[in-house]
Amino acid sequence: MSYQWNWGIFLSPAASGDSTYLGWMLSGLQTTILLSLSAWVIALALGSLMGVLRTVPGKWLSGIAATYVEVFRNIPLLVQLFIWYFVLPEVLPFGLGERFKQNLDPVTQQFVSAMVCLGFFTSARVCEQVRSGINALPRGQKNAGLALGFTLPQTYRHVLLPMAFRLVVPPLTSEFLNIFKNSAVCSTIGLLELAAQGRQLVDYTAQPYESFIAVTALYLIINVVVMTLMRHVENKTRVPGYLGGK
């Protein structure tokens, strides 16, 4: 049993004719990055909104936000993805699902489902981080804001959130790393991101080790790049006077 290594395989023309196997991999990398970044935007926006709702007085709003978190945290990502992709277009009312299936090409359908799925999934985690950031602030800050005549929304906007967001940058970094790793799950609905390109490469080249080593290395590079970038952001946003502060 001896394995024939052939690293030159990446430079040979791919079966699609218009590219090399290296080109396939890079297009997968591009999809992974685009998918993760766009899902991250959704996750941050929704997660911040829900995180704020978790902390407002009154049972109703915080109850809705708590339910939201439980739903997205207790169903496996893969199942959520399949529900977004296979179930939702079928059951959406007013012909929205029909329009989604008919007007968008398959690749766009996969990308949109994957993006929304990853975004919502991650938003539940972001929500919990934002909530703990707001709760970590001394009670006096909110009271001081209200005493100065701010309304509750103004207190959040000008007093609580600017501090809370700076406190939660480190835990959000690990969620940001997770979204890149979780994006690999989207290969299961046929979206040709990095992991899917890796599997396709195995089928077309019969060189499984080179393909997987290259794809794994690309994930490691993503990891290092994101960590380096976020360390920069963490240094910039660190709050002086707190543990780990300047």
Added chain:
Amino acid sequence: MYDFDWSSIPGALPFLWEGMKVSLEITLSAVIFGIVWGTALAMMRLSPVKPLAMFAAGYVNLFRAIPLVMVLLWFFLIVPQVLRGAFNLDPNTDVRLTSAMIGFALFESAYYSEIIRAGIQSVPKGQVAAASALGMSYAQAMRLVVLPQAFRNMVPLLLTQAIVLFQDTSLVYVSALADFFGAAYKVGDRDGRLVELLLFAGLVYFLICFAASQLVRRYQKKLNAHVAH
């Protein structure tokens, strides 16, 4: 409007239960192995022996940087070849379950090791000093003084990680292994009732994981109340 038809679920329950057993088997074996090997990794990482500490750090950081899907693909590629080479297995033997179990166990160890390391580090230094003042060796101090306290504090986190792991076992879908999710997908695909079966699978996962996480939360509260006294 979509016409729901749930009639294919009752008949498929035995098949789905078979799948659930696969999911639970993988979860349980990975939790047990993960805690044992994770403890070893954590102790190596904290040990003064440089090569051991570096090996453990490398292992943990590598596994934590790679997507689980990729790790599983690797194990479905390598494990069958190794097993067949080592035991002269018939090429048709199905080793997907074994591959999945090994993959999950080695992957989860990295995550467990980080939880356990934090747990060990949460034990005050004075405890180790007191143990060695009593004449205990490093191994004795670890076994009799540090680890029992560390584990007690870690139990909620270890259980939460087990719930995450249970959810992650659905990813064996990439090898077409029929765990609970794979079984649900197969039934839905066969009967043309994918919508109902996927919703059903989601509901079952939700109920199990929600109930389990509530139990963990209650346990955590009890633990906190106990520590506070």
